[in-house]
Amino acid sequence: MASSAQLLDGKQLAQTLQTQLAERIQTLQTQHAGIRPPGLAVLMVGDNPASAAYVRGKERACAKVGIASFGQHFPGTTSQAELEATIEALNQDDRVDGILVQLPLPDHLDAVRLLHLIDPDKDVDGLHALNLGRLVRGEPSLRSCTPAGVMRLLAAYDIPVAGKSAVVIGRSILVGKPLALMLLQENATVTIAHSRTPDLAAVARRADILIVAAGRPGLVDASMVKPGAVVIDVGINRVTDTTGVSRLVGDVDFDGVAPIAQYLTPVPGGVGPMTIALLLENTVQSYCQRHALPWG
Ligand code: NAD
Numbered sequence: 086m087a088s089s090a091q092l093l094d095g096k097q098l099a100q101t102l103q104t105q106l107a108e109r110i111q112t113l114q115t116q117h118a119g120i121r122p123p124g125l126a127v128l129m130v131g132d133n134p135a136s137a138a139y140v141r142g143k144e145r146a147c148a149k150v151g152i153a154s155f156g157q158h159f160p161g162t163t164s165q166a167e168l169e170a171t172i173e174a175l176n177q178d179d180r181v182d183g184i185l186v187q188l189p190l191p192d193h194l195d196a197v198r199l200l201h202l203i204d205p206d207k208d209v210d211g212l213h214a215l216n217l218g219r220l221v222r223g224e225p226s227l228r229s230c231t232p233a234g235v236m237r238l239l240a241a242y243d244i245p246v247a248g249k250s251a252v253v254i255g256r257s258i259l260v261g262k263p264l265a266l267m268l269l270q271e272n273a274t275v276t277i278a279h280s281r282t283p284d285l286a287a288v289a290r291r292a293d294i295l296i297v298a299a300g301r302p303g304l305v306d307a308s309m310v311k312p313g314a315v316v317i318d319v320g321i322n323r324v325t326d327t328t329g330v331s332r333l334v335g336d337v338d339f340d341g342v343a344p345i346a347q348y349l350t351p352v353p354g355g356v357g358p359m360t361i362a363l364l365l366e367n368t369v370q371s372y373c374q375r376h377a378l379p380w381g
Contacts, residue, residue: 090342090349091242093317095234098241099358106365107150113378114151123372124153125183125209125364126175128168130194131161135323136187143185146361152368155181161191168199176204182375183209183368188259206374209367211263220266227367232264234359235296235317236271244315244348247272250291254278254305254336255298260319264296285309297336307341315348319356 114120125147129140144154155178157171168186175184184207190196200208205215211229219226239246251273255261265277278288280299289295289309297305298319310316320336335352343349350356373380 089344090316090346093238093242093348093350093355095238095350095356095359096354098238099234099362102237102362103146103150103365106362106369110151110369113373117376117378120376121180122151122153123183123368124155124178124181125185125368126155126157126178126181127185127187128157128159128171129187130159130163130168131191133189136189140187143361143364146365147368150365152365153180163194165194165198168194169202172199172202176202176207181207182372183207183364185210185364207371209364209371211367212258217258217263220263220270223270227371228267228363229259229263230363230367231260231298231319231356231360232267233367234356234363235264235319236267237363238317238350238356238359239294239315242348244294246294249273249293250276251294251296252276252278252289252292253296253298254285254289255300255319257298260298264298268294268296299336301336302334303338304336305342306338307345310342310345312345313347314345316342316346316350317356318350318352321352321357 127140127143129136144156147154175181184203186199188196200212201214203213205213208216208227211227216226246268251268253261253265256277256279261277265275269275276288278285282288286309289305290311292311292314294315295310296317300320300322302322302324316337318335318337322334323331324334325331333353370380
């Protein structure tokens with residue numbers, strides 16, 4: 086396969102971050118005898134196989150670094166009231182530093198209402214209006230894990246952001262919007278493109294940094310990428326080929342874009358592992374704040 090782009094190895098970087106977190110947790114527990122470990126509660130409703138795999142991945146990563154899991158798995162018929170009561174209890178639970186509701190939820194549930202019930206100081210997914218508002222204001226806050234993971238990946242490879250033209254394809258509250266704000270905070274000139282953007286290719290070609298979070302396999306091909314651009318593929322899509330074999334792909338035509346981009350993320354192994362690493366980091370950050378321990 087012809088490939089000139091340097092791969093941004095999110096898997097490797099996430100492993101490094103997790104090792105650092107594990108060491109940090111161990112040091113804190115040695116220095117502060119009897120202190121409890123950090124705790125994370127992931128709430129899952131129903132049996133969406135993709136969500137179940139993500140939740141298992143998060144719990145395994147927690148165990149590896151020394152974060153206690155308080156996850157709960159509810160049947161798909163669980164009521165709004167029961168989930169609200171669970172979140173209220175976790176807000177009061179001193180062993181828990183982070184609460185995450187695995188999305189999407191079944192249609193009968195009001196996800197936004199649940200997210201807004203989470204104590205903003207335990208909102209490790211950064212989706213509470215208070216944390217999003219702080220992001221808009223450029224104030225410190227718990228930051229959405231996927232966009233924060235993208236920013237960390239750019240920083241780890243010393244990719245300059247200030248003054249660059251950044252195009253984000255996708256405007257979801259989970260990825261596109263917070264990512265655009267984070268890039269803006271780092272002084273990029275930011276364009277947000279979406280499903281109603283005319284001539285997406287022309288907009289994308291202006292990007293020094295092109296970030297794709299649309300959930301559309303193959304949306305971005307080589308004709309949409311400026312030579313030498315940094316291309317970050319957030320998309321995770323399961324596709325099945327004509328022989329019935331299924332695999333995960335991003336939103337970018339990897340083989341077509343690799344020869345012309347300067348940097349490119351693989352899928353899997355790019356942004357996905359960074360999301361988990363940043364979730365763990367947010368949990369430890371919240372833990373340190375709760376115990377008045379230094380962070381950062
Ligand atoms: P979403 O469906 O909420 O939002 C998709 C966005 O893409 C929308 O704003 C829409 O306007 C835009 N879009 C859709 N089709 C388009 C098109 N043809 N042209 C231009 N814009 C288009 O999705 P999301 O939650 O933001 O997730 C996006 C993708 O990222 C999905 O594949 C998801 O699985 C993946 N994702 C990955 C991670 C990770 O850890 N790597 C985390 C979250 C989401």
